[in-house]
Amino acid sequence: MKLLVAEDEPKTGTYLQQGLTEAGFNVDRVMTGTDALQHAISEAYDLLILDVMMPGLDGWEVLRMLRAAGKDVPVLFLTARDGVEDRVKGLELGADDYLIKPFAFSELLARVRTLLRRGNGSPTQTTMKIADLEVDLMKRRAVRGGKRIDLTAKEFSLLELLLRRRGEVLPKSLIASQVWDMNFDSDTNVIEVAVRRLRAKIDDDFDLKLIHTARGMGYMMDAPE
Amino acid sequence: MKHLSLTARMSLMFMSAVIAVLTVAGLSFNMLSQHHFKMLDRQALVEKLESTKHLLNNARGEASLSEELPQLRALLGAHQDLAATILASDDTVLFSDPRAVEVPERFRRANEQNMWEWQNGQHMYRGMTAQISVADQPEPLTALLILDVTNHTHFFDTLQRWFWIGLIISALVSAALGWVVARSGLKPLRQVTRVASGMSARSLQERIPLEPVPQELQQLVLSFNAMLARLEEAFIRLSNFSADIAHELRTPVSNLMTHTEVVLSHKRDITAYEENLYSNLEELKRMSRMIDDMLFLAKADNGLIIPEQARIELADVVYKLFDYYHLLAEERGIELSLTGTGQAQGDRLMLDRALSNLLSNALRYTPAGKTISVLIRQAADSTTFSIENPGDTISSEHLEKLFDRFYRVDPARREGSPSNAGLGLAITRSIIEAHKGRIWCTSAAGLTGFHIELPHSR
Numbered sequence: 001m002k003l004l005v006a007e008d009e010p011k012t013g014t015y016l017q018q019g020l021t022e023a024g025f026n027v028d029r030v031m032t033g034t035d036a037l038q039h040a041i042s043e044a045y046d047l048l049i050l051d052v053m054m055p056g057l058d059g060w061e062v063l064r065m066l067r068a069a070g071k072d073v074p075v076l077f078l079t080a081r082d083g084v085e086d087r088v089k090g091l092e093l094g095a096d097d098y099l100i101k102p103f104a105f106s107e108l109l110a111r112v113r114t115l116l117r118r119g120n121g122s123p124t125q126t127t128m129k130i131a132d133l134e135v136d137l138m139k140r141r142a143v144r145g146g147k148r149i150d151l152t153a154k155e156f157s158l159l160e161l162l163l164r165r166r167g168e169v170l171p172k173s174l175i176a177s178q179v180w181d182m183n184f185d186s187d188t189n190v191i192e193v194a195v196r197r198l199r200a201k202i203d204d205d206f207d208l209k210l211i212h213t214a215r216g217m218g219y220m221m222d223a224p225e
Numbered sequence: 226m227k228h229l230s231l232t233a234r235m236s237l238m239f240m241s242a243v244i245a246v247l248t249v250a251g252l253s254f255n256m257l258s259q260h261h262f263k264m265l266d267r268q269a270l271v272e273k274l275e276s277t278k279h280l281l282n283n284a285r286g287e288a289s290l291s292e293e294l295p296q297l298r299a300l301l302g303a304h305q306d307l308a309a310t311i312l313a314s315d316d317t318v319l320f321s322d323p324r325a326v327e328v329p330e331r332f333r334r335a336n337e338q339n340m341w342e343w344q345n346g347q348h349m350y351r352g353m354t355a356q357i358s359v360a361d362q363p364e365p366l367t368a369l370l371i372l373d374v375t376n377h378t379h380f381f382d383t384l385q386r387w388f389w390i391g392l393i394i395s396a397l398v399s400a401a402l403g404w405v406v407a408r409s410g411l412k413p414l415r416q417v418t419r420v421a422s423g424m425s426a427r428s429l430q431e432r433i434p435l436e437p438v439p440q441e442l443q444q445l446v447l448s449f450n451a452m453l454a455r456l457e458e459a460f461i462r463l464s465n466f467s468a469d470i471a472h473e474l475r476t477p478v479s480n481l482m483t484h485t486e487v488v489l490s491h492k493r494d495i496t497a498y499e500e501n502l503y504s505n506l507e508e509l510k511r512m513s514r515m516i517d518d519m520l521f522l523a524k525a526d527n528g529l530i531i532p533e534q535a536r537i538e539l540a541d542v543v544y545k546l547f548d549y550y551h552l553l554a555e556e557r558g559i560e561l562s563l564t565g566t567g568q569a570q571g572d573r574l575m576l577d578r579a580l581s582n583l584l585s586n587a588l589r590y591t592p593a594g595k596t597i598s599v600l601i602r603q604a605a606d607s608t609t610f611s612i613e614n615p616g617d618t619i620s621s622e623h624l625e626k627l628f629d630r631f632y633r634v635d636p637a638r639r640e641g642s643p644s645n646a647g648l649g650l651a652i653t654r655s656i657i658e659a660h661k662g663r664i665w666c667t668s669a670a671g672l673t674g675f676h677i678e679l680p681h682s683r
Contacts, residue, residue, distance in 0.1 A: 102513045154548065180549040184578045185514055187649070188585045193552045216506035 001116060002026045002044070006036035006062070007051045007078065016049070019105050020112070033057025040066055045073055047115055049108075052079040063093045074115045078103070106171045106217040113168055128163045131208055131223040135163060144202060154179060155198050162211065162221035171218040195219050232407040239403025240396050247395055251388045255381070262377050263351075267340050270353040270370050273307060276300050277368050281311075281357045294320050306373040314364030325371060328352065333367055348375045413438045417446060429457040462629075469631040473515060473647075477508045518648040522630060525655035532572030532659050539601050539610055540566040542577060546584050553588055560596040567603035567610070569679040571660045579656040580610070582649040583675050587614040590673070606681055613674035624666050628654040 003025045007013035013029050020027045028043075030036050034056040040048055048066075050059040057065070063075055077098040096118075097111050126138045133144045140156055142149045151159065157179045162170065172191040176182040179194075195211065203209045212220045229237070280293050280300065301309050301322060308325035312318055312333065328343060328350070335341050335354040343350045352371040359366055420433045432450045435443060488501040524530050540563060547561045554561050569576065587597045591614040600611045619627070626632045630651040657664045662679040 100517075102516070104510065104513075176549070181545065182549055182577065182581070183574055184581070185517070186549075186581055186585060187514065188550070188553060188588070190549055190553050193556055197552065215503045216510065 001046045003028070003047050003049060003112070004036065004039055004043075004045045005029045005049045006031070006033065006054060006059070007049070008032065008054045009051070012051075015105075016108075019109070023109055025112075031055075033059065033062045037062045037065055040071060040073065041069055047112060048073055048075045049112070050075060050077055052077055060093055063095060067094050074118070076108075076111060076115060104171055104217070106169050106214070107173065110165075110168060110171060110174050113165065128160075130163060130166060130210060130221065132206075133202065133210060135159065142202075145206065149201050151198075151201060154194070155201070158194060158198055159202070162219065166221045169214040169218045169220045175219070191219075231411060232404055235407035235410075236400045236403035239406070240400040243399035244392060244396050247392050251392070255384070255388075258384070259381070262374070263340075266351045266372055266374060269304070269307070270340060270351065270372055273301065273304070273309075274353050274355050274368065274370050277309065277311075277370070278355060278357050281359050281366065281368070298322070306376070308371045308373070310369045310371070312367040312369070314362075314366070319366065325369075326350070328369060328371060333369065348373060349378045350374065413442050417442065417449070421449065424453070429453060429460055466630060470519065473631060474512060477512050481505055481508050515648065518652060519630075522648065522651055522655055525652075525659060530575075530655065530659045532575050532656075534570055535573055537569050537571055537573055537576060538566065539569055539576075539580075539608060542573075542580055543599050543601070546577070546581055549581075550584055550588060554597070557588070557591075558593045559588065559591050562596055562598045563601070564598065565601040565603075567601040567608035568681075569608050569610075569660075570681060571679065575656045575659070579653040579677075580612075582653045583612050583677075586649060586675075587612055587673075590614065590616040592616065608679050608681070610677040610679070611674055613672055615671055616673050618671055619666070619668040619673055621668075624668060627666050628664065 001024070003020055005013060005016050005020070005027055007016060007029070008031050010031070013031065017027045017029045028039060028045075030039055031054075033054040036048070036050060036054070037057060039045075040062070050062055052059040054062075059077055059079075063077075066073070066075075072094075074096040075094070077095050078101060079098055080101045096115055099108055099111060126136065128135045128137065133142065135142045137160060140151075140153075142151055142156070142159060158175065161175065161178050173185055175191050175194075176186065180190075195213075199209075199211050203211055208223065210221055210223055212222060214220055277297065277300070280297055283293065297309070297311075297320060301307055308322035309320070310318060310322070310325045310328075311320040316333075326345070326348075332341050332343065332352060332354060337353070337355045339353070341352055341354075343352065350371050351374050352369060354370075355368045356365040357368050416437070417433055420431065424431065432453060433446045435446055435450075438446050484501060484504060488497065521530070543563050547563070551561060584597070584599075591597055595615045597612065597614045600609075600613070602609045602611075623632075628650045631647040632651075654664050657677055657679070660679055662677055664675065664677050667674045667676065
């Protein structure tokens with residue numbers, strides 16, 4: 001997967017490149033809008049991450065010219081402003097997502113993966129398996145080690161989310177938004193409690209733990225192959 | 226008139242008023258005097274005409290007529306401006322004063338009792354004509370009495386000239402007076418101006434004194450002082466807010482610095498570094514959230530938060546929030562209950578957030594084993610949402626300020642609870658106010674309630 005990061009703030013740019021590279025992406029970095037446009041037109045990227053405020057061309061200009069040139073690569077905007085009109089402008093121009101600075105890197109990573117997956121049109125699975133845990137999405141049933149696990153509706157949704165995005169660290173805000181439709185940061189520890197309860201049912205009786213905590217960032221489901 | 230100063234306007238108005246009054250008075254005086262002179266003239270003419278008639282009636286024949294003429298002369302000679310002409314029926318002059326002037330033909334035929342006027346060059350005459358029958362004469366004689374009133378005209382000319390001079394002088398004097406009056410009348414206004422121009426952010430507590438100001442200006446001064454009070458309040462709130470920001474951010478920043486420096490001062494194993502980074506990350510996330518919240522509040526203050534207008538079933542919102550918070554409530558043995566339904570017009574995301582803040586706030590202060598009850602009531606023109614929880618009673622001095630940013634009932638708790646920056650209720654209030662609603666808090670007998678009233682808009 002090849003990404004282009006256009007960010008004029010050197011520190012942010014470097015960290016983004018490092019973080020994304022370590023997450024397994026192939027990352028090019030440019031510092032001006034003009035370079036971003038040039039790269040995006042001449043090379044094939046899977047995703048562009050554009051800062052709105054850049055010297056030369058701003059992010060919106062780059063996007064406009066890119067779309068005019070017939071490139072429909074997904075674009076994620078990074079912006080320090082969060083005025084409503086900014087969002088509307090970005091989305092009207094065909095941006096696929098935006099993040100307001102300061103943002104958590106785990107949040108960016110989650111959004112990047114969502115956008116890349118959207119392009120692939122992931123196949124609709126009805127059953128999923130990780131280690132000895134089997135989940136039937138149609139019947140809403142989970143079985144681990146041959147033993148049926150009783151889950152509430154929300155616990156099942158949480159498990160499904162973790163499973164679908166196995167190997168990814170999911171920020172708490174993303175979990176709250178996807179499972180409970182809470183689309184704002186709440187300063188309570190509801191997610192911790194929910195994950196703790198799910199763990200009690202999924203992991204406590206087994207030596208191989210599937211749900212992992214990425215401290216300060218979120219939760220992840222994974223198992224060694 | 227637009228650009229004239231108030232003083233100039235008042236002087237001009239003063240002057241116009243004086244001119245108008247004097248002109249009316251002058252014109253009336255002029256007309257009355259003219260009338261009076263006319264009456265005097267008529268009286269004199271009628272008198273002399275009667276005497277003339279009498280004299281001529283006594284005469285017998287031509288000879289006798291010539292005898293009477295000296296008497297006639299004596300009669301008329303007494304009046305300096307009066308002249309007489311007596312004509313026979315064939316227009317031959319029987320008698321004429323040397324002063325008598327030749328009058329046009331039409332006056333010889335004028336009706337008796339009618340006084341005529343004749344302007345001849347510089348001279349002005351008034352006269353009367355009478356037909357007098359004399360014994361032994363077949364035809365009556367015509368007597369013309371002519372009064373020279375040129376003197377009267379001169380008098381009126383002089384009068385008019387002095388009237389105009391007087392008028393101009395009065396106009397100038399009244400303008401000057403008007404200026405003086407306006408200046409002294411507007412003095413309090415200049416005082417107000419002086420205070421106002423001396424105002425700056427540092428002297429906002431100053432007020433314009435009300436006592437020396439005349440009644441007409443008191444309302445202005447009161448409004449001005451009220452404006453100053455509002456500005457001062459906003460300014461104080463803003464300065465407090467900045468101070469709060471500095472304070473709230475200083476603590477985490479100094480934590481980050483100290484912690485990082487201490488960790489770097491020695492070589493450590495990798496887990497110690499990791500520990501430090503995690504701890505920093507938590508601190509940074511808290512700061513980031515605080516910045517987000519403060520940005521939201523700043524935008525709300527500037528009226529930039531414009532809620533969508535969707536029809537929202539409040540019970541649905543509450544059930545969704547219960548769904549989210551019930552894990553937390555269960556852990557602490559707290560019951561959540563909802564009574565009633567009601568609809569509101571507004572922005573789903575914002576109302577979610579406002580009610581979520583109230584619910585998490587209630588969860589924080591409810592003792593284990595108690596119940597948090599939510600009550601929704603729909604009235605004709607508004608919907609009320611109340612959330613009540615048992616807990617320590619909040620004294621009334623704190624109730625109003627609960628919604629202020631960074632306000633905490635117990636100042637010592639400021640540093641204590643890391644997850645609660647003290648902005649939640651302020652955000653809830655700005656959301657409700659953006660929806661044109663009202664939020665207030667009650668607390669009595671160990672029961673604290675937050676109440677929201679949302680109008681059914683438009």
